[in-house]
Amino acid sequence: MPTWFWPIVFGLLGAILGSFIATLCLRWPAGRSVTAGRSHCDACGRALSAPDLVPLLSALASGGRCRSCRTPIDPAHGSIEFAALLAGAAPFLLLAPVPAAAWALMAWLLIPLIWLDNRHLWLPDPLVLPLALAGLLAGGYLGGLTPVDRLIGGAAGWAVLASIAGGYRRLRGFDGLGQGDPKLLGAAGLWLGWQALPFLLLLASGVGLALALARSRTIPLAQQRIPFGTAIGLAALLIGLLPPLA
Known part of the structure; x- marks a missing residue:
């Protein structure tokens, strides 16, 4: 072709x-x-x-x-x-045809999650679960990682944010992270593998800060609820275009 x-x-x-x-x-x-x-x-x-x-x-x-x-x-x-x-x-x-097609699939599944979280702070399970299933089945075509790498990525991605959310809730008495954020990071881990998680979290934090600063003209930083799922989704898309981090 x-x-x-x-x-x-x-x-x-x-x-x-x-x-x-x-x-x-x-x-x-x-x-x-x-x-x-x-x-x-x-x-x-x-x-x-x-x-x-x-x-x-x-x-x-x-x-x-x-x-x-x-x-x-x-x-x-x-x-x-x-x-x-x-x-x-x-x-x-930017990519060879097979990983490009896999990236496009990941992006199409992420777009509604990115938009809904940015607008409504909502990451519905009926959208996160297909992203996770697609990562389980097609993630290997994106970065060439083994199923074990990606399964560890899925489990670790969920566990890291779930632990942070649970600890914050116990210390402060209220939620600091949405319940969908750990699931979304787990789904991203199924696509990108455990190797990408540290960079993914770092990049997502930077994206989240940029979103907060962009809104600070109308909403003070202390009053904002940052759509971290949007930041995770955008960071995952950027990392998916990079060479595998294995």
Whole structure:
């Protein structure tokens, strides 16, 4: 296959998946069904037709507004679709085809978790568990690590943050980490292996600090609840593009 084939194919696949991921991210926290019923405008209720559902292009053609009532479309739709498109295309510019495909899968599973934790401080188990299962089955294609390395990574990733969370709770009397953070780090360990965990935690801490500083103009640091799951997800994506740390 020519070098341009896989980035285009996976980029298009990412845009299509991104449309579903965006729907999931916006409907699920509101208690609305992700799969039931036709897609419709949230403002006027008009059912969307095929020309309204082309990822990215439909929103561009309509100026980012509903074609009927002209209510602005939530920009999260476009940003999530673009992130999924980029997640499909970009790894093939940096990695060999097989690890690039594995990285794209990991990224598509992480995108809703990154977004939901950043917006709602929520890492739902029905999204973390597929990420973990995919890491168990496909993580070896990403970094070439053995199943033992990745199983240790999964167990150690969960245990480290679960221990920190438990110790903090006993000392302070309230939670300092969300219950989903240890599970997410464990899932990342199944993809990246135990060797990546120290660097992953260091990088995630830096990302979390950067997010907090970016928000400090509107929310004082002392009052912030840092979406550490978002930081873990972004750090895992960056590390997945690096040579194996074995």
